[in-house]
Amino acid sequence: MSEVDNKPIKNLAIIVNHSKNGSQALADKLLTLLEAIGINAKSTFEHPVPEDFLVGMDACCVVGGDGTILGVVKQSVDLCVPVFGINIGKLGFLSTFSPEEAKKGFAELQKGNYRIAERTMVQCCNVHGETYFALNDVVIKSYSSRMIQLEVYANNSFVNEYFCDGLIFSTPTGSTAYNLSAGGPIIHPDARVFAMTPICPHTLSNRGVIIDENTNIEVKLRIKNNESRVTLDSISRFSEGDFPLTIKVAKKTFPLILSKDHAHFLMVRQKLKWGGEFNKEG
Numbered sequence: 648m649s650e651v652d653n654k655p656i657k658n659l660a661i662i663v664n665h666s667k668n669g670s671q672a673l674a675d676k677l678l679t680l681l682e683a684i685g686i687n688a689k690s691t692f693e694h695p696v697p698e699d700f701l702v703g704m705d706a707c708c709v710v711g712g713d714g715t716i717l718g719v720v721k722q723s724v725d726l727c728v729p730v731f732g733i734n735i736g737k738l739g740f741l742s743t744f745s746p747e748e749a750k751k752g753f754a755e756l757q758k759g760n761y762r763i764a765e766r767t768m769v770q771c772c773n774v775h776g777e778t779y780f781a782l783n784d785v786v787i788k789s790y791s792s793r794m795i796q797l798e799v800y801a802n803n804s805f806v807n808e809y810f811c812d813g814l815i816f817s818t819p820t821g822s823t824a825y826n827l828s829a830g831g832p833i834i835h836p837d838a839r840v841f842a843m844t845p846i847c848p849h850t851l852s853n854r855g856v857i858i859d860e861n862t863n864i865e866v867k868l869r870i871k872n873n874e875s876r877v878t879l880d881s882i883s884r885f886s887e888g889d890f891p892l893t894i895k896v897a898k899k900t901f902p903l904i905l906s907k908d909h910a911h912f913l914m915v916r917q918k919l920k921w922g923g924e925f926n927k928e929g
Contacts, residue, residue, distance in 0.1 A: 653729075655759040660704040660728070661690035662719055664711030667735045673746055674710055677733075680750060686757055694718055701728045706756070706904060708733065708749070713741040713824075717880045720782045724899050729763050731756075731904035738918050740823050743905055752906060762907060765900035766820050767860075769841050771879060773889035781879040782901050783821030785894055787866060788813030789874045794849060796869035801862050811848040814866070816841055816894050820901075823915070831855045836911060839896055860896035867891045 659681060663674045674690055681688045691697060694715075701707055701722045709716045709732045716732050723730050732742030733749045744752065755761065771785045772778040789795040795813055799806040817826035818841050819834035827833060831844035832855055843864065844855040858864060868875060868890040877885035877892065885892065915921070 653759045653761060653763060654705065656686060656705045656756050658703060658705045659686050659688045660701050660707045661688055662696055662700075662707065662709045662711075662715065663690060663692050664694070664709075664715040664735075665692045667711050669735055670710050673733070673735065676750070677708070677710070677753075680753060684754055684757055686753070696722065701726050704728050706731065709742065711735060711742070712737060712739050714881075716741045717782060720880070720901055721780070724768070724780070724901055727902065729902035729904045731761075738823070740914070740918060741820065741903065743903075743909060743914065748906070755907075756904070760907060762905045762909065764836060764903045764905050766836060766903050767818050767839055767841070768897040768899055768901055769816060769818055769894060770897040770899075771816075771877070771884070772893045773885050774891055775889065777885075777889070779879050779884050780897050780899060781821070782818060783824050783880045784818065784826060785816040786813060786825065786878045786881075787816075787892075788846070788876060788878075789872065790876050791872075791874045793872060793874065795875060798867040798869055799843070800865040800867070801858065803865070806856070806864075807853065808869070809845050809848060809853060810850065811853070812846040815844045815846060816864070817844060823918075826855075832857065833915065841894075841896060862895065864894040865891050866894065 663670050696719050707728055707730045733744045734742035768780050768782050770778055770780050797809045815826050819836045819838050822834040826844050829844050829846050831842050839860040840857050842855050842857055845853045868887050871887050875887040876883055
């Protein structure tokens with residue numbers, strides 16, 4: 648994570664999720680504020696985000712929730728444009744700024760007084776050599792009532808055979824999403840690892856596994872039924888004709904803007920409503 652001051656933000660792209668209540672009004676206030684402090688801003692309500700919308704931008708502000716941020720990840724990574732989110736959704740682990748914090752903090756962002764967290768991503772490659780990247784997770788499932796049967800290898804060494812509803816390969820960022828709901832571990836966002844978590848495994852001793860950045864995972868489909876699908880960040884990418892798949896930590900990272908005083912575990916406690924007498928501390 649960058650600990651030095653970054654370049655000042657002079658040109659800002661704003662992406663607004665119009666389906667969120669209050670997003671239009673908030674975007675209008677932000678545009679007025681940005682004009683007053685000398686930041687050039689452009690905005691869009693389009694989804695998917697227009698191609699090359701981030702070209703020439705110093706940063707991108709997403710008004711919505713974590714799902715809205717996922718829609719701009721590819722452009723952000725390809726163009727090296729850092730992103731910050733203003734949460735008007737639900738949990739918002741990526742959208743770390745509240746509307747009030749954002750309005751108060753724009754002056755500091757303009758000066759470059761922020762941190763950039765380089766979030767780990769995973770890549771998934773099919774048997775044909777096609778590769779896609781995910782910030783949250785790769786999910787392999789049978790989209791029917793049938794269970795799926797998968798073989799997993801780590802650096803060519805057999806790990807296990809899974810008979811389950813599916814497998815989740817989650818980044819640290821995605822560990823608080825579907826992975827958490829499936830009983831997987833919460834991973835610190837600075838870790839260069841990913842989790843493999845079975846969904847409702849038939850064998851109850853099958854548990855999640857943490858995999859380091861130097862390990863290549865190969866997933867083979869044991870039985871084909873024309874109903875197996877692979878999604879990356881909830882977008883369908885592969886079907887059973889694309890197996891075996893190779894999954895590993897990507898060299899690419901996602902640049903997420905955080906405030907200087909952002910405390911990860913304080914945010915986790917607040918979002919997940921953990922108890923404890925130290926809830927007001929970082």
